[in-house]
Amino acid sequence: MDQAGRMPRRSRGTFWSSLHLRILSLALILACIATFSFLLILHHAHPDEETNPGRSVGKGGEPFFVDRRMPFDEDPENTQIALRRIIFRQLEMVNPDSGAESQGVVQRGHLEYSESEHDNRAIPSVLTPRSEAIPCDQECESFRDFWNSWPKDKPRAAFYYLTRTSRLNYFRKSIASVEKYFNGEFRYPIIVFHEEEFTPQRSNVRQMTSAPVFFQKVEFRLPDFLDKPVLENIPCLSRISYRHMCRFHSKGVYQHPMIQMLDYHWRLDDDSVLLSPVNYDVFEFMQSRGLQYGYIWIHLDAYSCTEGLWEATEDFIRIFNVTPTFYNEWFRPRLFYNNFEISKVSLWLSPSYTAYVDYLDRLGGIYYHRWGDAPIKGLAVSMFLPKTQTHFFKDVGYRHGSFVNNASVPSAPSQYLNKPDHMRF
Numbered sequence: 001m002d003q004a005g006r007m008p009r010r011s012r013g014t015f016w017s018s019l020h021l022r023i024l025s026l027a028l029i030l031a032c033i034a035t036f037s038f039l040l041i042l043h044h045a046h047p048d049e050e051t052n053p054g055r056s057v058g059k060g061g062e063p064f065f066v067d068r069r070m071p072f073d074e075d076p077e078n079t080q081i082a083l084r085r086i087i088f089r090q091l092e093m094v095n096p097d098s099g100a101e102s103q104g105v106v107q108r109g110h111l112e113y114s115e116s117e118h119d120n121r122a123i124p125s126v127l128t129p130r131s132e133a134i135p136c137d138q139e140c141e142s143f144r145d146f147w148n149s150w151p152k153d154k155p156r157a158a159f160y161y162l163t164r165t166s167r168l169n170y171f172r173k174s175i176a177s178v179e180k181y182f183n184g185e186f187r188y189p190i191i192v193f194h195e196e197e198f199t200p201q202r203s204n205v206r207q208m209t210s211a212p213v214f215f216q217k218v219e220f221r222l223p224d225f226l227d228k229p230v231l232e233n234i235p236c237l238s239r240i241s242y243r244h245m246c247r248f249h250s251k252g253v254y255q256h257p258m259i260q261m262l263d264y265h266w267r268l269d270d271d272s273v274l275l276s277p278v279n280y281d282v283f284e285f286m287q288s289r290g291l292q293y294g295y296i297w298i299h300l301d302a303y304s305c306t307e308g309l310w311e312a313t314e315d316f317i318r319i320f321n322v323t324p325t326f327y328n329e330w331f332r333p334r335l336f337y338n339n340f341e342i343s344k345v346s347l348w349l350s351p352s353y354t355a356y357v358d359y360l361d362r363l364g365g366i367y368y369h370r371w372g373d374a375p376i377k378g379l380a381v382s383m384f385l386p387k388t389q390t391h392f393f394k395d396v397g398y399r400h401g402s403f404v405n406n407a408s409v410p411s412a413p414s415q416y417l418n419k420p421d422h423m424r425f
């Protein structure tokens with residue numbers, strides 16, 4: 001320092017250069033953090049196989065490895081021919097006299113187009129498969145009778161579950177939460193689909209709720225049309241029984257006469273739990289606003305479980321001349337987390353959805369790749385419904401596994417509420 005207390009020139013230079021250096025380093029560190037966070041967010045919103053080739057966890061908690069194999073054939077032309085064959089087989093099944101297949105060329109003149117009540121996208125009605133008639137048994141008949149005394153202005157709606165005796169403990173908690181937080185007041189009936197004998201458990205379940213409960217036994221088996229062996233070990237780890245369940249929720253349940261009697265259903269899994277009071281009638285809410293699909297979360301499936309599904313949907317759109325609504329935003333492997341699903345039944349009975357799910361079913365992807373009911377139905381919603389007819393039930397407190405929609409305390413920190421990208425689309 002000189003007498004005036006100034007720093008010597010050299011020291012000042014060193015000071016400034018070290019200050020510059022510090023600022024520069026800090027800026028560099030901040031830039032690195034920002035880039036890293038941005039990439040992380042980007043990756044989370046749309047994970048990419050190439051940047052994420054490792055192990056992850058799929059819907060159902062199973063680990064999976066990413067797999068880039070082509071869904072049907074390496075040669076896209078062969079894939080096209082295979083798809084057309086499947087469609088023609090459908091045509092023959094529905095209309096044996098259609099004579100639709102001729103030298104492997106699509107003859108569009110043979111297809112009749114119709115507009116459904118629910119959307120105006122052109123889907124050939126001739127492709128609607130004949131419903132495999134499920135007889136209405138005694139329980140089903142009493143369900144039919146039940147509606148005779150139902151108020152005319154109240155939507156015909158019901159909860160439905162698929163469960164197993166081994167899951168009775170979960171199921172009881174679910175039923176109890178529904179009773180406590182919603183149905184004690186609104187009294188919508190509950191349909192319980194089950195595979196094994198459930199008679200001894202019936203009274204126990206009925207005691208837990210003031211709403212009428214109807215039981216229906218279902219049988220799962222591999223469809224006859226599958227022409228390749230269904231393997232236990234596939235890249236998307238899942239038991240074959242789990243794949244039966246996916247087929248049931250996407251297709252089989254809508255062939256059931258009890259579901260066909262409804263305007264709306266609220267699907268829950270036996271491990272679904274309501275967490276807080278729902279003080280309004282969600283079905284009337286849907287009806288009065290013209291809503292068709294209510295969901296609790298938008299999530300991502302495992303890549304290996306959607307192998308070929310988006311490609312098959314692209315083909316469906318092209319071959320069937322579908323004009324999708326918001327499908328272009330519905331990137332692989334998005335899904336509605338549909339263990340909670342409040343929806344209009346007529347959507348799932350529409351010719352559009354019936355054609356789509358039957359088409360996918362016949363490709364066999366549910367069994368060969370474990371195409372889940374959630375991605376299948378999500379894709380259907382993104383093709384056939386305007387976004388304005390979907391609704392995010394953010395005010396319903398709900399838990400399924402580790403997922404929590406903590407609506408009772410909206411300001412409380414919740415890992416899911418803090419991910420707005422998963423809540424909006």
Ligand SMILES: Nc1nc2c(ncn2[C@@H]2O[C@H](COP(=O)(O)OP(=O)(O)OP(=O)(O)O)[C@@H](O)[C@H]2O)c(=O)[nH]1
Pocket residue numbers: 059060061161162163164167193194195196241242244245268269270271339401
């Ligand atoms: N009857 C019957 N029900 C099943 C079968 N597999 C699953 N379910 C039921 O279908 C619903 C969904 O099955 P989960 O195993 O919970 O499937 P998930 O929600 O995708 O998987 P988690 O994340 O593990 O809960 C539950 O209510 C199950 O009890 C089955 O093989 N038979």
Ligand SMILES: [Mg+2]
Pocket residue numbers: 269270271339400
């Ligand atoms: Mg579950």
